[in-house]
Amino acid sequence: MKPTITAFATSPDRGQGMARDMPVRWAFEEVGQPYDVRLVSFAEMKQPAHLAHQPFGQIPSYEEGDLSLFESGAIVFHIAQGHTGLLPEDAKARARAITWMFAALSTIEPVITEWETPEYFEQDKPWFQERRAILGDRVRKRLRALSARLGDAEWLDGGFSAGDLVMVQVLRRLTGSGLLEEFPNLAAYVARGEARPAFKRAFAAQRAVFEAQAG
Numbered sequence: 001m002k003p004t005i006t007a008f009a010t011s012p013d014r015g016q017g018m019a020r021d022m023p024v025r026w027a028f029e030e031v032g033q034p035y036d037v038r039l040v041s042f043a044e045m046k047q048p049a050h051l052a053h054q055p056f057g058q059i060p061s062y063e064e065g066d067l068s069l070f071e072s073g074a075i076v077f078h079i080a081q082g083h084t085g086l087l088p089e090d091a092k093a094r095a096r097a098i099t100w101m102f103a104a105l106s107t108i109e110p111v112i113t114e115w116e117t118p119e120y121f122e123q124d125k126p127w128f129q130e131r132r133a134i135l136g137d138r139v140r141k142r143l144r145a146l147s148a149r150l151g152d153a154e155w156l157d158g159g160f161s162a163g164d165l166v167m168v169q170v171l172r173r174l175t176g177s178g179l180l181e182e183f184p185n186l187a188a189y190v191a192r193g194e195a196r197p198a199f200k201r202a203f204a205a206q207r208a209v210f211e212a213q214a215g
């Protein structure tokens, strides 16, 4: 059965692939699983029909028969578990790949989200620059550790895995900020992820939504 995911009918990022349907699309493409997309407006996301699938009124959600999931990380994990290609067969290597998924979402992403927030909502505050610098240093601290662990390796633990997919997608939010570029091996790691044919197909698919609207 072909799964259906939800995505923004109108993405605020104008097709840059920053919304969280992107890692799910990317995972589908990596494993060769066709999928359908139901586009939802901001108003529709808050309606009972969508809340039944995503209790927080957000995208993405995932439906496959009577299975309904939310949380992009959990959806990527589900896809990775059900197909070959995103998680190693070896049990220990598989556990380590899953660990990197959690590290991306619970250790790296929160400091990036914190750092982004003042840019969107608090630029007019007198303490904006000082706060931004503090939060930037918190991001640097995490990136320094990640950079040290990655070293000269291509991926975080052997071959490309769901851990890399989620980590690259999280790090993409820093592209062009200057922060990622302070760590050339991480910038190259993100570029390697973005160069994967599956990433390109997923990016093109979400970009097509924006282009269709832009006319």
Ligand code: GTB
Pocket: 011, 012, 013, 014, 018, 019, 020, 021, 045, 057, 058, 059, 060, 070, 071, 072, 073
């Ligand atoms: N933890 C959840 C998950 O990973 O699935 C978070 C889901 C989430 O944040 N969804 C956002 C959403 O639906 C879209 S991705 N927001 C609408 C709402 O809460 O009402 C976050 C996002 C949005 C826009 C950009 N952008 O424009 O660059 C980037 C990321």
